Amino acid sequence: MNENILMLYMLICAISASVGAASLFLYTPVGAFTPHSRISLRIFFAFFPVNVIALMCLSFGQIFKFNVGLIEALYYAVSVIGYLLIFTAIKWRRGVEFNALKSPFCLANILFWVVIFVTQQKWFDSVAVIPLLAIDTMGKANIILICGLSLYALKDRVLKNAGERLLSMTLVLSMSLSVTVFGVYLFTMDEILRYANLTTSNILITVLTVGGVYCAFFFDRINAHRTEAETDFLSGMLNRRAFMRIMSAQNEDDAINVSYGVIVMADIDNFKVINDKYGHDIGDIVIKRVASIFHELLRHNDLCARMGGEEFSLFISDIDAKKAHIAIDRIRKNIEASVVEVAGFSIKFTASFGYAEINKDTSLTDALREADHAMYASKQSGRNRVCAYTSDMQ
Numbered sequence: 001m002n003e004n005i006l007m008l009y010m011l012i013c014a015i016s017a018s019v020g021a022a023s024l025f026l027y028t029p030v031g032a033f034t035p036h037s038r039i040s041l042r043i044f045f046a047f048f049p050v051n052v053i054a055l056m057c058l059s060f061g062q063i064f065k066f067n068v069g070l071i072e073a074l075y076y077a078v079s080v081i082g083y084l085l086i087f088t089a090i091k092w093r094r095g096v097e098f099n100a101l102k103s104p105f106c107l108a109n110i111l112f113w114v115v116i117f118v119t120q121q122k123w124f125d126s127v128a129v130i131p132l133l134a135i136d137t138m139g140k141a142n143i144i145l146i147c148g149l150s151l152y153a154l155k156d157r158v159l160k161n162a163g164e165r166l167l168s169m170t171l172v173l174s175m176s177l178s179v180t181v182f183g184v185y186l187f188t189m190d191e192i193l194r195y196a197n198l199t200t201s202n203i204l205i206t207v208l209t210v211g212g213v214y215c216a217f218f219f220d221r222i223n224a225h226r227t228e229a230e231t232d233f234l235s236g237m238l239n240r241r242a243f244m245r246i247m248s249a250q251n252e253d254d255a256i257n258v259s260y261g262v263i264v265m266a267d268i269d270n271f272k273v274i275n276d277k278y279g280h281d282i283g284d285i286v287i288k289r290v291a292s293i294f295h296e297l298l299r300h301n302d303l304c305a306r307m308g309g310e311e312f313s314l315f316i317s318d319i320d321a322k323k324a325h326i327a328i329d330r331i332r333k334n335i336e337a338s339v340v341e342v343a344g345f346s347i348k349f350t351a352s353f354g355y356a357e358i359n360k361d362t363s364l365t366d367a368l369r370e371a372d373h374a375m376y377a378s379k380q381s382g383r384n385r386v387c388a389y390t391s392d393m394q
Contacts, residue, residue: 013203015052015055015056019048019052036092036093036095036097037092037093037217037220039092040089040090040092040093041089041213041217043085043088043089043092044085044086044089044209044213046085047082047085047086047089047209048206050078050081050082050085051079051082051206053078054075054078054079054082057071057074057075057078058071058072058074058075070117072135072136072139073113073116073117073135074113074117075139076113076135076138076139076142076143077109077110077113077114077117079139079143080106080109080113080139080142080143080146081101081106083142083143083146083147083150083174084100084101084103084106084146085100085101086146086150086171086209087100087146087149087150087153088100088101089213090150090153090154090167091153093216094153109142112138116135140178140179143174143175143178144175144178144179147171147172147174147175147178148175150171151168151171151172154167154168154171163211163212163213163214163215163216163217163218163219164212164216166208166211166212166215166216167209167212167213167215167216168212169208169212170205170208170209170212173205173208174205177205229241230242230245232305232306234284234287234288234306235287235288235290235291235306236288236291237291237294237295237304237305237306237312238303238304238305238306239305239306240305240306240307240308240313242305243303243305243307243313243315244364246303247263247303247315247364248364260317260318260358260359260360261315261316261317261318261319261324261357261358262315262316262319262321262324262328262355262356262357262358262371263313263314263315263355263356263358263364263367263368263370263371264313264314264315264316264324264328264353264354264355264371265307265311265312265313265314265353265354265355265368265371265372265374265375266290266311266312266313266314266331266351266352266353266375267310267311267312267351267352267375267379268286268287268290268310268349268350268351269349269350269351269352269379269383269384270349270383271283271286271309271310271349274286274347274349278343278345278347282340282342282343282345282347283310285340285342286340286347286349287306287310289338289340290312290335290338290349290351291304291306291312293331293334293335293338294312294314294331296334297327297330297331297334298314298316298331299316299317301317301318302314302315302316302317303315303317313368313371314328315358316328320357321355321357321388324355324357325355325386325388328353328355328386329386331353332350332351332353332384332385332386335349335350335351336348336350336384350383350384351384352375352378352379352383352384352385352387353374353375353378353385353386353387354371354372354373354374354375354376354377354378354386354387354388354389355371355374355386355387355388355389356370356371356374356388356389357389370389370393371389373389373393374387374388374389374390374393375387377393
């Protein structure tokens with residue numbers, strides 16, 4: 001009787017953890033999330049009721065002394081579905097429309113557990129035809145495999161989001177605990193100890209899963225707000241704040257070498273004339289066209305930002321002055337060859353560029369000032385050209 005009380009107590013604790021987690025997810029406002037994120041969050045939510053069903057199968061079977069093999073088969077069948085839900089939720093979170101429950105792996109699993117279920121000697125007999133150790137081995141192997149697949153699905157994003165790091169740690173812990181609980185049972189054959197370990201690890205995994213999922217999704221919102229605050233709404237480029245933050249190397253996640261390269265200042269020539277003659281709407285289209293040329297011709301590890309009005313700043317990394325001049329001039333020629341055709345007008349425009357070298361001993365303020373001097377030198381010498389900073393440009 002004492003064993004049954006212990007099992008019932010641990011069952012209540014584990015179920016309370018899952019019900020509490022499900023309640024949190026149920027009342028989470030999801031209006032600010034993307035459609036894929038909302039679906040992913042709902043799938044994560046579904047894991048906890050499934051987890052409760054798995055625990056109830058295991059616990060009531062132990063308490064009422066049902067067929068051990070039958071109960072184990074039910075427990076692992078439902079547990080596998082729960083972990084497949086986590087795998088599916090991670091896929092949706094990454095924007096992949098996927099349903100693991102319809103996969104051949106899941107269908108084969110269900111068939112396997114049905115075979116075990118129906119091959120037991122008597123449903124309510126405590127004697128199992130298939131050894132409990134074999135069922136336990138297959139169940140644990142399935143859970144470890146699904147956790148491994150989930151970790152693989154997270155691999156490209158683990159370093160980008162603290163919540164995903166916690167979620168990946170939870171999956172690793174789940175794999176480790178599966179092996180540990182199996183090892184304890186293998187060496188002790190103590191059912192009570194095994195059950196206590198199973199329920200304790202279940203509570204721990206439930207709590208960590210909630211923490212990981214919540215952190216991941218709310219970090220998404222924080223990052224989305226930061227992206228919005230650091231993006232120029234018209235051109236889609238970085239704004240001045242973002243450019244200065246990244247170039248000041250204040251964000252360790254930015255994989256950009258800001259210690260070597262060139263800072264470029266660019267300005268659309270006679271932009272006021274374009275606005276006055278064709279209107280500000282046309283001027284906005286010209287800015288968007290220039291921005292698209294920058295995005296097209298710069299590398300993924302370079303930076304481009306709209307600093308305000310018709311003025312832009314670029315950072316071309318890991319390049320010397322000679323190669324930088326060639327690259328900048330290619331951008332200038334593309335802008336010169338570009339034509340905006342709108343409202344019956346064919347509008348041509350050019351831009352002037354100035355650049356200065358930057359290295360680990362150069363301050364960002366000095367490099368921007370030098371590039372600005374070089375850009376104005378381009379303007380004064382006829383516009384639509386590229387000038388490098390020299391010490392006499394003061």
